[in-house]
Amino acid sequence: MSNRAINISLTVNGERVQGRVDARKTLVDYLRDDLSLTGSHVGCEHGVCGACTVRVDGEIVRGCLTCKRPSSNAMRCSAASALPAC
């Protein structure tokens, strides 16, 4: 992990999550790699295909274009954790 790590605090699928992650990591990579929530996928990584779609604070966002907000206590994510991984 680079020295550009940030502390994060958020709620994912109703569960409180805290940790320290690389500031450059996207939301979809964080969900998949760090939380093992593999329902959202990485496809084009350009915001076009929608494979990485996640709901954040009620808004549909592209997880490949979204970085985590440091210490964002209000950030609430819904990831499709029940879908099988490809």
Ligand code: FES
């Ligand atoms: S991976 Fe295609 S829109 Fe995010």
